[in-house]
Amino acid sequence: MIKNYGLNSEHKLVVVEEFRDFSFVFQSSRGEIGVISKKFDFPFDYLGGILDDYENARFESDKNGNTLLLLQFAASVENGEVQTFPFALVTTAADKVIFSLNHEVHLNDEVVQRSYNPKKFKHEIAHQIISVMTKDFANYLANFKKRRAVIEKSISKSTQNDQLLEMIRMQASLVYIQEALDNNLQVLKKYIDVLKEQGDDGFAESVFDLYIDTEQAKKEARMQARLIENLRDLFSNIVANNLNIVMKIMTSATFVLGIPAVVFGFYGINVPIPGQSFSWIVWIIIGMTLIVCGVVSWVLRKKDMM
Structure with missing residues (x-):
């Protein structure tokens, strides 16, 4: 043009x-x-x-x-x-x-x-x-x-x-x-x-x-x-x-969530275990598991690992 x-x-x-x-x-x-x-x-x-x-x-x-x-x-x-x-x-x-x-x-x-x-x-x-x-x-x-x-x-x-x-x-x-x-x-x-x-x-x-x-x-x-x-x-x-922080959180979360899995897996085995005859034992197990998870989470956060 x-x-x-x-x-x-x-x-x-x-x-x-x-x-x-x-x-x-x-x-x-x-x-x-x-x-x-x-x-x-x-x-x-x-x-x-x-x-x-x-x-x-x-x-x-x-x-x-x-x-x-x-x-x-x-x-x-x-x-x-x-x-x-x-x-x-x-x-x-x-x-x-x-x-x-x-x-x-x-x-x-x-x-x-x-x-x-x-x-x-x-x-x-x-x-x-x-x-x-x-x-x-x-x-x-x-x-x-x-x-x-x-x-x-x-x-x-x-x-x-x-x-x-x-x-x-x-x-x-x-x-x-x-x-x-x-x-x-x-x-x-x-x-x-x-x-x-x-x-x-x-x-x-x-x-x-x-x-x-x-x-x-x-x-x-x-x-x-x-x-x-x-x-x-x-x-x-x-x-x-940022990726390291995400991986740290995921690792800590996996560790904490692994605690209930271990406890419930132990009480789910197909052999007689202490306390199985009591109907309220399940609440004790859940309560103790939550307490342990809470303590572990507190320790991880205090050490800046979560």
């Missing part, structure tokens, strides 16, 4: 039929990407890179004056897990901007509905897109923090695998996020250096702000990963301890 935008008289983006100031290329085929690449005369892999979910982040420019900024963004997949995928931001020699990716993302009001300075359009929209993608990392990390808090509240009584599976999903997501943020940092650093060489110091400062946000997100992701790892260790210890 290719969606084209142009700046109107109010300097806002509106949908147009032909290629104008900005194009959004989403889940396009190799044929569509080939048409765009040929039209603007830049290498196929500038946009073709988004077809590979494992494409590394990079910054490139060609002899025709086209530049590629390929970064990674976070997206939710199944079961609450988060993975990272590439997106391409191509600025053509004619200052047209092409934004391409292969996984769903919403171009919200921060990108589409705001006003742009026509003279600085290519820089402003690039900044807005990178900013939105960077904020998504922060939003997912904030969500992980909430999910971790929920696990911490319920973990003390847990003997099931639900919390463990949730932590495994979060840990896998954080691995993807840390790797993506690290790659993005390297590319943004290179991009800033190129902008300074070209004399775009003003835009370089704006990109540097995004670099700082990305670096902060990376630190947060690293801290979250450590906390999740510690929580998994704590979870394993708590589950083992």
Whole structure:
């Protein structure tokens, strides 16, 4: 899918039929990407890179004056897990901007509905897109923090695998996020250096702000990963301890309940025994058995064995 935008008289983006100031290329085929690449005369892999979910982040420019900024963004997949995928931001020699990716993302009001300075359009929209993608990392990390808090509240009584599976999903997501943020940092650093060489110091400062946000997100992701790892260790210890407590209670209960079984089994043997001629002997047996069970239970609880 290719969606084209142009700046109107109010300097806002509106949908147009032909290629104008900005194009959004989403889940396009190799044929569509080939048409765009040929039209603007830049290498196929500038946009073709988004077809590979494992494409590394990079910054490139060609002899025709086209530049590629390929970064990674976070997206939710199944079961609450988060993975990272590439997106391409191509600025053509004619200052047209092409934004391409292969996984769903919403171009919200921060990108589409705001006003742009026509003279600085290519820089402003690039900044807005990178900013939105960077904020998504922060939003997912904030969500992980909430999910971790929920696990911490319920973990003390847990003997099931639900919390463990949730932590495994979060840990896998954080691995993807840390790797993506690290790659993005390297590319943004290179991009800033190129902008300074070209004399775009003003835009370089704006990109540097995004670099700082990305670096902060990376630190947060690293801290979250450590906390999740510690929580998994704590979870394993708590589950083992809870199981030990259950086994201790079951063993003690089995021991106590075994006392009446022994007594009643003795008086159930098919031979003459003392007191069998008295009709009330059964109540004495039951009473003495209950007393013995009570004493044994008290001793076990006093020794913290029950």
